Structure formats: structure tokens, C-alpha cells
Amino acid sequence: MGKPVIATASLAGCFGCHMSILDIDERILRLVELVEFNKSPIDDIKRFTKPADIGLIEGGCSNSENVAVLRDFRKNCRVLVSLGECAVMGGLPALRNSIPLKECLEEAYLNSPTVDPGERVIPNDEDLPVILDKVYPCHEVVKIDCFLPGCPPSADLIWEALTAIIEGRPLNLAYDLIKFD
Amino acid sequence: MSEIRFTIDGRPCVARAGQTIVEAAKANGVWIPVLCHYEGLKPVGSCRICTVRVAGRYMAACTQPVTEGMAVENTAPDLEDMRKSLIEMLFVEGNHFCPSCEKSGNCELQALAYRYRMMVPRFPYLWPGRALDARAPRLMLERNRCIQCLRCVRGIRAKDGRKVFAAVERGPRVTIEIDQRLAAGLSDAEARRAMDICPVGAILRKETGFAVPIGKRKYDGAPIGSDVEKGAGR
Numbered sequence: 001m002g003k004p005v006i007a008t009a010s011l012a013g014c015f016g017c018h019m020s021i022l023d024i025d026e027r028i029l030r031l032v033e034l035v036e037f038n039k040s041p042i043d044d045i046k047r048f049t050k051p052a053d054i055g056l057i058e059g060g061c062s063n064s065e066n067v068a069v070l071r072d073f074r075k076n077c078r079v080l081v082s083l084g085e086c087a088v089m090g091g092l093p094a095l096r097n098s099i100p101l102k103e104c105l106e107e108a109y110l111n112s113p114t115v116d117p118g119e120r121v122i123p124n125d126e127d128l129p130v131i132l133d134k135v136y137p138c139h140e141v142v143k144i145d146c147f148l149p150g151c152p153p154s155a156d157l158i159w160e161a162l163t164a165i166i167e168g169r170p171l172n173l174a175y176d177l178i179k180f181d
Numbered sequence: 182m183s184e185i186r187f188t189i190d191g192r193p194c195v196a197r198a199g200q201t202i203v204e205a206a207k208a209n210g211v212w213i214p215v216l217c218h219y220e221g222l223k224p225v226g227s228c229r230i231c232t233v234r235v236a237g238r239y240m241a242a243c244t245q246p247v248t249e250g251m252a253v254e255n256t257a258p259d260l261e262d263m264r265k266s267l268i269e270m271l272f273v274e275g276n277h278f279c280p281s282c283e284k285s286g287n288c289e290l291q292a293l294a295y296r297y298r299m300m301v302p303r304f305p306y307l308w309p310g311r312a313l314d315a316r317a318p319r320l321m322l323e324r325n326r327c328i329q330c331l332r333c334v335r336g337i338r339a340k341d342g343r344k345v346f347a348a349v350e351r352g353p354r355v356t357i358e359i360d361q362r363l364a365a366g367l368s369d370a371e372a373r374r375a376m377d378i379c380p381v382g383a384i385l386r387k388e389t390g391f392a393v394p395i396g397k398r399k400y401d402g403a404p405i406g407s408d409v410e411k412g413a414g415r
Contacts, residue, residue, distance in 0.1 A: 082301070085278075085279065085280055088301050089272075089301070089306065090306065091278070091280065092278065094278075094306075094308070095278065097276075097306075097308035098276060098309060098310040098311070098325075099310070134308065137301075137306065140305060140306075144301075147300035147301040148300070149301070151279070151280035173298060175403070175404050176401075176402070178298060178300070179295075180279035180280070180285065180291055180294070181279045181282075181285040181286065
């Protein structure tokens with residue numbers, strides 16, 4: 001059996017959770033020995049070249065591209081993990097969820113202060129992903145197997161979860177590993 | 182002074198006549214979670230986090246007095262899961278953005294979620310639209326985080342005894358309002374007490390925030406309730 005394969009993606013997130021993955025210090029050397037990375041911004045592999053054992057998803061779904069990437073991960077990953085507050089509950093992008101989308105777009109593109117007094121439009125090029133009515137937590141779009149809250153989740157929590165999933169044991173969640181901030 | 186003998190999860194305990202289950206449990210070093218209850222205020226039993234089971238019946242431990250021979254079930258797995266589901270309901274019912282909340286680390290709702298290992302709520306998020314009220318000079322009312330426990334309504338009064346906060350409407354439409362005239366007369370200490378009496382980040386003092394660094398906040402190191410349980414060995 002080969003090494004377990006890990007894939008990662010950042011949807012409507014800030015890449016803070018990916019930074020936290022790298023924050024496992026010298027354990028990263030052990031991680032490289034333990035696993036192999038596939039599609040991920042860390043190694044810049046753009047498409048799945050083989051099925052993954054673990055998929056780590058940062059960020060919720062704010063537009064149609066986020067949904068497509070998330071569904072692609074669900075199809076290709078055995079265990080799918082919501083990593084961080086945005087994936088778990090929408091996070092700061094979801095602050096817009098109680099405001100109608102039209103109002104958000106008008107505020108951002110038509111009514112906000114600008115240094116460019118030209119004609120103002122709401123971007124609608126067909127190549128742009130369609131923005132969703134709300135920001136959705138990942139588990140409201142596909143089935144998620146494991147949830148790691150935190151903004152970002154601590155490197156210790158990520159390490160514990162990864163090693164537990166690889167070893168096929170339940171997570172050992174010490175009190176100070178669970179934080180929502 | 183009559184002493185009442187009762188048990189919690191089979192453990193023998195003693196209580197004074199008139200004590201509620203929550204009070205008596207605390208005196209015996211047993212923690213029962215509370216949220217709408219605040220020491221010094223008359224308990225109302227509205228949030229049901231403190232639900233225990235006695236002789237097969239469910240009751241709010243913050244309002245129910247202890248009686249002789251009572252056998253209280255406190256940590257049965259189904260009770261604990263029901264409490265956890267109540268916490269989860271409160272999380273999806275409001276807009277709780279912990280990463281950007283001034284109360285994070287000192288919030289009782291968050292601390293209960295930590296203690297009950299809430300990794301994600303089992304219910305869909307509702308994303309209600311709630312207005313923020315920042316008119317009072319020393320206080321801000323951030324209704325997105327309000328859990329309608331009414332601790333502010335019951336506990337914060339002006340010098341003449343009038344209530345500063347009030348609940349308007351009922352059921353899912355209930356909102357907290359501030360009497361602007363009374364709120365304008367609150368001292369800094371009274372504003373601090375209003376913020377402290379709020380279990381979540383719905384009542385905030387203005388011109389201060391994030392004063393305590395991460396790691397030194399109330400629930401950073403030890404779970405909520407561990408202070409009560411620490412007294413258990415005495």
C-alpha cells in the first residue's frame with residue numbers, strides 16, 4: 001500500500017487555514033514521510049491525478065466555482081474534512097447572509113466611494129463564477145466527514161486530526177484544541 | 182436547620198431546605214450547566230440547558246427545589262446530548278461569528294459548546310436579519326448574538342429601580358430593546374455589569390474591546406464548570 005494521499009483547497013477562505021497546516025513546525029518533515037500531496041495550492045497540482053484519502057476544505061461556498069470544486073473533492077476524496085470556521089459555518093464571508101445579495105452588490109460596485117468616476121457596473125462577464133444568494137457551509141452542499149473548527153484551527157488540532165484519520169482511530173480532542181476563534 | 186438528603190447520579194449529597202437543584206449541586210461540587218440563570222437573579226428556567234431527570238420526569242434544575250430522597254440524573258448520555266442540541270440550536274438561530282466577537286473566550290455559550298465538544302451544529306443555519314443598536318453612550322446592543330436569556334432585562338436597573346432593558350414581542354420575534362434615557366444615565370461600572378451579565382457578546386461596552394489577550398481569557402484554559410467541580414474534593 002502506498003502513502004495516504006492528501007488534497008487541499010481554499011474556497012471562500014483567506015488561506016489562513018492553509019497557513020495553519022504549514023504551522024506544524026518540524027512535524028512537517030514527518031508529514032512528508034507519512035503522506036503524499038495531490039491537488040493542492042501547496043504543490044500547485046491543479047487537477048486530481050489520483051483518488052485522495054483525505055480532502056481538506058478551507059472556506060465555505062460563496063459562488064458556483066466553490067461548489068464545483070467542493071463536489072470534485074467529494075467525488076475524489078475518501079474522507080472530506082471541513083477545515084476552519086468558514087468551511088464549518090460560513091465564517092466572515094457569511095456576514096452577508098442576512099443582507100439581500102442585490103444590496104451587497106450595489107453597495108460594493110455602484111454606491112461605494114471610488115477614485116474612478118467612469119460608468120459603474122456590477123461585474124457580469126460570463127467567465128466569472130455566479131455568486132450565490134448566501135455563503136453556505138460545506139456540509140450544506142456535500143456530505144462532510146470531519147469538522148475542525150477554529151480561525152484558524154490550531155496546527156495541533158490539524159496534526160491530531162490528520163494522524164487520527166491516517167491511523168483509523170477516533171480523534172483525541174483535548175479541551176484546548178477546540179476553539180472557534 | 183433541616184438537612185435534605187438526595188443523590189446526583191447516585192452520589193449522596195446534602196442540601197438545605199429551599200435550595201434549588203443547581204444551587205445544591207454546586208454546594209456538593211457537582212456542576213449542572215446553566216445559561217439563562219445568573220447568580221443573584223431569580224431563576225426563570227427558560228433556556229432548559231440545566232434540564233435534569235428525576236423519577237423519569239424532566240425538570241429545570243435552576244428552578245426546581247431539592248426534596249428529600251430525590252434521585253437526580255445529571256450526566257446520562259441522552260440528557261447530555263439534549264443539552265448539546267440546545268446549544269447547537271442557539272448557534273444556528275442567531276448570527277454567531279466567534280472569530281470577530283469581542284466576547285470570544287469569555288462567552289458562556291461558546292464555553293458550553295467547547296465543553297460539549299460541538300464541532301458543528303446538527304441543524305441548518307437560519308441567518309436571521311437583526312438590527313444593531315448603538316445609540317446608548319456607553320453600550321452597544323448587538324442583537325445578532327442575543328440568545329434571549331433575559332438576564333439583562335432581569336438584572337440591570339436604573340438607580341430608581343426601573344428596568345434598562347426590555348423584551349419586546351414574543352416567541353421567535355422577541356427582541357431586546359434599551360430604554361435610551363435610562364441607558365444614557367448608566368455609569369461606567371453599571372455598563373460593565375451589563376456586559377458581564379450578558380452570557381454572549383450581545384451587550385458590549387463602547388471604546389474598549391479585546392483588552393485581554395488570547396490565552397488569558399476566562400475559558401481559554403479550563404472548561405466552564407471546572408471551578409465548581411474543583412470544590413468537589415473538599
